[in-house]
Amino acid sequence: MGEHAEYEEKLKKSGLKSTKHRKAILDVLVKSNQPMAAEQIYLTLKESKIDINMSTVYRTLESLEQIDLITKISIMDDDRMLFEYNKIGHRHYLVCVGCKKIITIKNCPLGSYEKELESETDFEILGHKLYLYGYCSECQGSQMNSR
Amino acid sequence: MGEHAEYEEKLKKSGLKSTKHRKAILDVLVKSNQPMAAEQIYLTLKESKIDINMSTVYRTLESLEQIDLITKISIMDDDRMLFEYNKIGHRHYLVCVGCKKIITIKNCPLGSYEKELESETDFEILGHKLYLYGYCSECQGSQMNSR
DNA sequence: TCATAAATGCAAATGATTTGCAATTGCAAT
DNA sequence: ATTGCAATTGCAAATCATTTGCATTTATGA
Numbered sequence: 001m002g003e004h005a006e007y008e009e010k011l012k013k014s015g016l017k018s019t020k021h022r023k024a025i026l027d028v029l030v031k032s033n034q035p036m037a038a039e040q041i042y043l044t045l046k047e048s049k050i051d052i053n054m055s056t057v058y059r060t061l062e063s064l065e066q067i068d069l070i071t072k073i074s075i076m077d078d079d080r081m082l083f084e085y086n087k088i089g090h091r092h093y094l095v096c097v098g099c100k101k102i103i104t105i106k107n108c109p110l111g112s113y114e115k116e117l118e119s120e121t122d123f124e125i126l127g128h129k130l131y132l133y134g135y136c137s138e139c140q141g142s143q144m145n146s147r
Numbered sequence: 148m149g150e151h152a153e154y155e156e157k158l159k160k161s162g163l164k165s166t167k168h169r170k171a172i173l174d175v176l177v178k179s180n181q182p183m184a185a186e187q188i189y190l191t192l193k194e195s196k197i198d199i200n201m202s203t204v205y206r207t208l209e210s211l212e213q214i215d216l217i218t219k220i221s222i223m224d225d226d227r228m229l230f231e232y233n234k235i236g237h238r239h240y241l242v243c244v245g246c247k248k249i250i251t252i253k254n255c256p257l258g259s260y261e262k263e264l265e266s267e268t269d270f271e272i273l274g275h276k277l278y279l280y281g282y283c284s285e286c287q288g289s290q291m292n293s294r
Numbered sequence: 295t296c297a298t299a300a301a302t303g304c305a306a307a308t309g310a311t312t313t314g315c316a317a318t319t320g321c322a323a324t
Numbered sequence: 325a326t327t328g329c330a331a332t333t334g335c336a337a338a339t340c341a342t343t344t345g346c347a348t349t350t351a352t353g354a
Contacts (some may be wrong), residue, residue, distance in 0.1 A: 017300060017351050038341080053303050058342060060301090074221060076276075079311085080341065094270055103268060109260040110277075117279065121250060123241055125281035129223075130257075132264065134272035164320050164331060185311080200334050205311060207332090226342085227310065 007069055014067040024050050025060050026069065026085070034102055035073055035082035035093075075102065075131060092130040098139030105132075154216055161214040171197050172207050173216065173232065181249055182220055182229035182240075222249065223280060239277040245286025252279075 007026050011018045028044050029036065036044075038057050045052050061083050064070045071084050075095045084104070094103040114125045154173050158165045175191050176183065183191075185204050192199050208230050211217045218231050222242045231251070241250040261272045 015300095019301065019351070021302080054341095055304080055343080056302055063301095094264065094268060094272075096270070097273065103270075105264070109257060113256040114279065117241065117252070118281075121241060122284040123243070123250075123279075123281040124287050125241075125279055126244065127281075128277060128279040130275060130277050132261065132270075132272055132275040134265075134270040134274075137269040140271050162331095166320070166332065168333080201310095202312080202335080203333055 010067065010069060016063055016067065021050075021052050021056055022060050022064070024048070024052070025057065026064065029070060029083060029085040030087075032085070035071075035084035037078075037080040037082055039080070041083070073129075075100070076133060090127075092132070094132045094134070096136040096139055097133050098135050101136055103136075157214065157216060163210055163214065168197075168199050168203055169207050169211070171195070171199070172204065173211065176217060176230060176232040177234075179232070182218075182231035184225075184227040184229055186227070188230070220276075222247070222278060237274075239279070241279045241281070243283040243286055244280050245282050248283055250283075 008018055008023070011022065016022070024045055025041060028041050038054065038061060041061075042052065042054055042057050045057075061070065061072070065072050065083070069086060071086055071091075073082050073084065073093065074080075075082065075093065076097070078100065082102075088104075088106050090106075090108055092105040092108060094105055095101075096103075108130075110128060110130070114128065117123065118125050154177075155165055155170070158169065163169070171192055172188060175188050185201065185208060188208075189199065189201055189204050192204075208217065208219070212219050212230070216233060218233055218238075220229050220231065220240065221227075222229065222240065223244070225247065229249075235251075235253050237253075237255055239252040239255060241252055242248075243250075255277075257275060257277070261275065264270065265272050
């Protein structure tokens with residue numbers, strides 16, 4: 001009868017306890033259409049009258065990342081880490097340098113490129129991260145936005 | 148008669164004074180085959196008996212990045228920023244998750260992809276960053292290296 | 295219900311990077 | 325070469341995100 005049935009089982013399978021804080025954090029991330037910083041998550045929870053400590057937020061995010069329920073990313077000109085629920089598998093990011101809006105891109109143009117590089121470099125390539133930067137439609141023209 | 152003639156003029160053109168510290172930092176970066184953290188640069192200078200303050204290192208790196216003489220990057224699992232002299236224009240990175248060695252890749256497979264994305268997303272794309280991760284030849288097999 | 299390991303809160307520590315301010319230095323004009 | 329001034333630097337202290345030690349609480353399986 002839970003709305004978090006989806007990840008509830010993944011938590012259990014990974015040996016992580018299914019605490020109210022963990023579920024709350026996951027709920028926040030699932031509902032967000034943008035990767036969020038730890039503090040944003042903390043503040044969102046606070047608004048929902050959920051009392052939680054920043055340490056717990058960080059520790060929870062770390063656990064969730066380890067079991068691959070969420071992804072941690074860092075974008076240019078933001079020294080904080082951002083966290084995103086893994087709705088889809090492989091993904092990339094298109095970041096607006098004006099308003100910092102982040103669009104998640106699901107298709108990946110690098111399929112064969114990794115193979116090429118492997119033979120060129122003797123690396124065993126495990127994966128990659130791709131960030132594209134630009135101005136979203138709202139931020140074109142007036143290019144003086146902050147966040 | 149200077150060996151740093153290359154960037155000496157770029158400094159001047161940008162209105163930055165050509166101080167011994169700036170030249171020393173640039174020398175270190177030019178000679179390095181790896182992007183370096185601020186502290187590595189500081190320690191390298193110290194070995195050369197060049198006495199400099201970390202604040203100066205950071206401020207210098209920031210200035211040099213602004214005039215596009217160097218590039219600042221961040222790789223996975225390293226919370227420090229790394230800095231690299233801009234020998235070539237556009238570049239990407241292949242990072243060994245074992246020994247943290249970084250190989251700079253000069254060719255870019257994303258030429259037409261940006262165009263595609265622009266029409267799909269209404270973004271005006273300015274650029275991108277691509278990091279590939281894997282094990283270098285030395286780190287394959289024994290995958291328990293640290294740094 | 296109980297036992298126990300995992301999760302949490304709290305406060306303090308960390309560690310990279312930044313900043314205010316006074317002293318120094320590069321450089322252009324004299 | 326000398327001078328004047330803004331840019332640069334050193335120093336110490338501040339920041340700010342993130343981490344950690346430890347005592348307390350809680351989820352879960354027996």
